[in-house]
Amino acid sequence: MDRAPGPSLRLRLTLSYAGFLMLTGALLLAVVWVFLLRYVPDPPDRPPPDLTAVPDGPIGVLPGPSRHDLLRAFAPRAAEVLAFILVFGLLGGWILASRMLAPLTRITEATRLAAEGSLSHRIRLPGRSDELRELADAFDSMLARLEAQVTEQKRFAANASHELRTPLSITQTLLDVVRLDPTRVTGELVERLHVVNTRAIALTEALLLLSRADQRSFTREHVDLSLVAEEATETLLPLAEKYGVTVETAGDLAHTLGSPALLLQLTMNLLQNAVVHNVPERGFVRVTTSARAEHVTLTVENTGERLTPQLTSSLTEPFRRGTERIHADNAGIGLGLAIVKAVVHAHDGTLTLAPRTAGGLRVTVRLPAATAPADG
The missing domain is CATH 1.10.287 (Helix Hairpins)
Structure with a gap:
């Protein structure tokens, strides 16, 4: 200006x-x-x-x-x-x-x-606390957050480019094979091309969903997390039955304000992650909801391999994969928990990941509570 x-x-x-x-x-x-x-x-x-006259009184x-x-x-x-x-x-x-x-x-x-x-420069103003030093400290905190966000965005862009380049390179290779030798077109090649293309589409949709959650471009409505958990369980129940994983759902009504689609995607990502990262036999997934005066909670825990706290704390990073998945046909794209984290943040909630003592993971989502909508 x-x-x-x-x-x-x-x-x-x-x-x-x-x-x-x-x-x-x-x-x-x-x-x-x-x-x-x-x-x-x-x-x-x-x-x-x-002053020239002589005074009448005493002299002086x-x-x-x-x-x-x-x-x-x-x-x-x-x-x-x-x-x-x-x-x-x-x-x-x-x-x-x-x-x-x-x-x-x-x-x-x-x-x-x-x-x-x-963004790496800091003021670090010395001295005791006063208005100017509080301003300097707040500015340093803002620079630290901006630097972390820019670094995260650069890393995310690099990882996204890498993840997208892999299916595109495979697709290019398959198309080159067909172009050089049209007689080699087989059902296996077409199926491979279909799988690679599906993966690329899923990755693109996940990136768009992640961007939508980060920008908070959604309308908030009354949502009952218990109903969302039941819907997600019914949708993924065939996948759980296919691999012998038992899914249990229980809990109270848990009303919050948010996007029904994003909260459903959050729950489905947690459930799918719990099924994929499980034990080969007799695994289980437990989904519970609870409500308090100020917040509602969605908890998803599953059996699986033992996880370290260091590995658990990094699972929400984009394109971060934990232990090898039991079911290779659900390799995922590495954005499941990153999307969960973004959706929780967009709804002003908190996300907690903790390893279970017996193996597996416990994920707790806490969101602000809302009064139940009146029936009408």
Whole structure:
């Protein structure tokens, strides 16, 4: 934004300090003048004293000073004092303003570096806490978050490019085979091309869903997580039965505000992840919902291999895969839990992943509670 040039903040503070000091000095001198006038009577009919005349009284006793004499003696000294106060106020005000504005200079420099793309710079303003240091600390926190987000976006873009390049490269290779030798077109080649294309479409749709959740571009409605859990369980029940995984659903009504489609996708991702990352035989998945005064909870836990806390904490990163999946035909695209994290964040909730002692994973989603809609 173009702005007209104006006086600097340092100059304005200096003039403010000097002006306030001048005003204080003038008031002090005025108080002194009024105080002195109380003890110097000056009858209007008394002529000025004649210093050449011999007084009628005792020798050496002269009439007292009048207000006129006091004014002539006081005014020059008051002017000198005010002049000194002005000079002292300007110099002192300039020094004080420079010291007070020194942190703002560092903050301004850090802002310019951030505007030029350098997010690693920090102000780290020393000293005890005050308004300027709180501003500097808040700015450092903002830079840290921005740097982390930019780094995450760059890594996500690199991972997405890599993940998309793999099916596209395979598709290109298969098409080159068909182009060079049309007689080699077989059902196996067509099926392979179909699988690769389906994977690419699923990855693209997952990226779009992740972007939609991050941007919070959805309408909030009343949603009962218990009904969402039942719908997701019914949808994925054939997959669970195919691989011998038992799914249990229980819990209370859990009303929240959000997108029914995104919350359903969240629950299905958790259930599919629980089925895929399970034991080969007699595995189970338990889905429960609960409601409290301020929040509702969706918990999905499953049997599986033992997980370390370090591995568990990284599972929500995009394209991050944990242990090898038991069912290779559901290899996934590495965005399931990343989408869950984005949906939870978009609904102002919290996501907690914890390894189970006996093996497997427990995922807890906590969302703000909402009153149940009235029947009508």
